[in-house]
């Protein structure tokens with residue numbers, strides 16, 4: 001029998017992506033097909049992969065061809081970058097047509113959002129949006145369930161996902177039209193698991209990555225309070241922990257004084273990702289982000305003051321509905337004032353289900369103009385921060401490819417619901433400053 005419990009994550013990934021059909025299918029307790037599930041996983045987010053799909057591996061040892069299966073597992077990232085409900089429905093109809101009589105389709109994770117769209121048009125189908133690994137374990141009598149603390153040997157980091165879902169409704173976000181259950185993992189459960197790791201593999205505690213869709217809301221469903229500060233203090237209290245990073249999930253508007261104090265007090269915080277999204281209070285209100293510039297400045301400056309070498313990452317969207325030149329000027333000033341280390345630059349792309357779709361949209365040409373203006377103004381600023389950012393080709397005037405590249409990007413991104421990164425590192429290096437050291441990023 002394969003020892004999945006002690007198998008490193010790197011090996012689990014390999015197994016998952018090279019899933020083999022069971023050799024002796026007659027002796028299987030049940031026959032399951034996971035072909036489409038696995039082929040859809042390439043776009044799935046790290047949380048779903050590590051928390052839900054990797055623990056599912058023992059079940060997938062029973063995989064057979066679609067036509068032979070008693071059960072067909074279906075998962076899809078659904079709307080991770082753009083709304084893909086049409087693709088999900090098409091694939092489910094294909095499975096419905098090709099399954100053997102009586103075979104059950106089990107739709108897991110975010111793809112379960114299509115249940116309402118299907119309107120009962122497919123029979124013998126089950127939808128499990130949350131805790132689906134645990135539900136599969138019960139159904140097939142296997143010892144499998146979600147794992148919320150996962151040591152990733154590829155980056156020497158212990159990932160902790162203390163909460164799933166988000167209660168906010170930013171009007172550019174897929175959360176406004178998707179149903180993902182909000183659920184925190186009890187503090188005592190996280191502590192017990194950390195204590196266990198301390199005893200069995202203390203070296204795995206060295207680098208902690210705290211991550212979730214919305215970390216700042218951790219605990220709300222359990223205690224009625226935001227308990228992230230308590231969690232940070234707990235992690236900080238382990239001597240074995242050397243660094244704590246927050247590569248996703250810190251919502252600036254929901255950073256309470258207690259959370260900010262905990263972030264500033266711990267000497268182990270090295271990377272924080274804080275999404276500003278826009279640079280004028282008018283646009284921030286329009287996208288319902290919940291924070292204003294004053295709040296951002298307070299958070300960024302307190303963090304920098306407490307940890308001069310902290311690596312702060314942020315992102316912005318260019319091309320928001322009603323965006324004007326004045327918003328771009330303000331954005332340049334704002335990015336400089338915040339002293340960000342790395343900036344992801346996204347185009348805003350609209351999809352019809354998004355609340356912002358009701359507003360008049362900028363033309364692709366105007367969005368591109370705003371983007372170029374933003375980058376050129378930032379370049380010329382003497383006081384620009386020590387900033388690394390996306391897409392070097394935008395600056396490559398000598399090759400005169402800018403317009404073509406931007407057109408290509410606009411085309412690629414036109415269906416994306418909150419934009420995508422424009423590329424890899426480029427760096428502004430003001431003469432007067434030396435670049436801050438980049439920590440070894442463990443995403």
Ligand code: SF4
Nearest residue numbers: 166168169170173175
């Ligand atoms: S806080 Fe993040 S996850 Fe939540 S609605 Fe806003 S953008 Fe989406």
